Amino acid sequence: MKPSRRPLLGALALAGLLSFLLLAAPPSGLLPSPSRSQTPTSPYAHRPKLLFLLAGQSNMAGRGVPPAPLPPPYRPHPRLLRLAADRRWVAASPPLHADIDTHKTCGLGPAMPFAHRVLLSSSPDPAPSSVSEPTGDSGGEGEPVVLGLVPCAVGGTRIWMWARGQPLYEAAVARTRAAVADGGGALGALLWFQGESDTIEADDARSYGGKMERLVADFRADLGLPNLLVIQVGLASGEGNYTDIVREAQQNVNLPNVIYVDAMGLPLSDDQLHLSTEAQLQLGEMLAQAYLEFNSSRDPNL
Numbered sequence: 275m276k277p278s279r280r281p282l283l284g285a286l287a288l289a290g291l292l293s294f295l296l297l298a299a300p301p302s303g304l305l306p307s308p309s310r311s312q313t314p315t316s317p318y319a320h321r322p323k324l325l326f327l328l329a330g331q332s333n334m335a336g337r338g339v340p341p342a343p344l345p346p347p348y349r350p351h352p353r354l355l356r357l358a359a360d361r362r363w364v365a366a367s368p369p370l371h372a373d374i375d376t377h378k379t380c381g382l383g384p385a386m387p388f389a390h391r392v393l394l395s396s397s398p399d400p401a402p403s404s405v406s407e408p409t410g411d412s413g414g415e416g417e418p419v420v421l422g423l424v425p426c427a428v429g430g431t432r433i434w435m436w437a438r439g440q441p442l443y444e445a446a447v448a449r450t451r452a453a454v455a456d457g458g459g460a461l462g463a464l465l466w467f468q469g470e471s472d473t474i475e476a477d478d479a480r481s482y483g484g485k486m487e488r489l490v491a492d493f494r495a496d497l498g499l500p501n502l503l504v505i506q507v508g509l510a511s512g513e514g515n516y517t518d519i520v521r522e523a524q525q526n527v528n529l530p531n532v533i534y535v536d537a538m539g540l541p542l543s544d545d546q547l548h549l550s551t552e553a554q555l556q557l558g559e560m561l562a563q564a565y566l567e568f569n570s571s572r573d574p575n576l
Contacts (some may be wrong), residue, residue: 316355319363323355323422323459324392327450328370328385329436330468332429333507335371336383337543338551344368347387347555354389356423361452363422371425378429382551384507385465387558388565389421395566424453432471432478433485438492447496463503463565464493467537469520470547473512476519483523490529503531505564507557510537511547533564 328334340348348368356366359373366389369380396419426446436443450461472478486506494502508524509517525534537560540553549557 316363316365318353318355318420318457320457321420322457323420323453325422325424325450325453325459325461326385326389327424327446327461327464328383328427329442329446329464330427330466330507331431331470332375332378332427333470333510333537333549334383334385334427334465334467335375335378335425335429336369336381336385336554337378337429337548338382338554339543340368340382341551345555347390347558348382351390351393353418353420354386354393354423355420356425357449357453361449361456363456366421366423370423371427374425375428382554383427384467384549384554384558384561385423385425387555388465388561389423389558391559391562392565393419393421395562420459422453422457422459424449427467430471431468433468433482433489434478436468436489437485438488438496443489443492447493450497461497461499461502463505464490465505465507465561467507469509469524470512470517473509473516473520474514476516479514479516479519479523482520483526486523486527487529490527490532501531503533503565503568504529505533505535505561507561508534508536508538510540510549510553511542513547531568533568535560535564 350365350367352365354366355363356370358364366386368382368386370383370385371380424446426442426449428442431442434440436446438444453459454461469482472482490502490504493504494500506524506527509521511517512520521538527534535557537549537553537557540556541550542548542553543550
């Protein structure tokens, strides 16, 4: 007998609501004071940035186990920031989603190695792994680029929870708008890694493609970016028996400026669901390569 979906959907809806409450800007004093002291506002906070929205579920949030010492692509960089849950710009350091995906233990994801690779391509001179004061006006011609990561991924979420009007979607849009407003800059891409939870039910898997195309269209409309680049990651694993159906839907998304980066074959952790630390390093490089190749070939008038 097919199990009822109501308990599971209720739990997921509750997780989405809790995530919304976290992602929304909290009143002053609501967050514990240690969080602020441990993550001081970056001196680059109010400078123009190249922004990247990180969305999806646990493999985007990151479950890779941090080794000691951290590999260089996971270490802080003075021009690499993240938007904290309270919407302050702070130095980016793993786990990026620790104050976003709070109902699970976060680890290493693909965003830090992605960002390091993009920074390297824009300014080949290496920078120290510390936050220092900026020496000039960032964002001007010839000035080094500042990257801003906007974490919004939450583990265990299905794609319907990212539909327009749902808490996770609305929070992601609000956080992205806040990121642009604080210092200015431009959204370079939406990095999307989600779908493992949609492999459980056949109906979810079969409807995935249409929901993904709607999600892309809604993000572009609500952010006012009709040509927004979306880089979606093809599943490397799934929670159910319909992984192939979701993967096929991902590959067949029929929209311009949507790039497919396939994670299948990357090493998994012992749970056979989440990418290992090694895999997340590789995926970050793959995402960066896709972004850089797209930028090098696009029409500058678009």
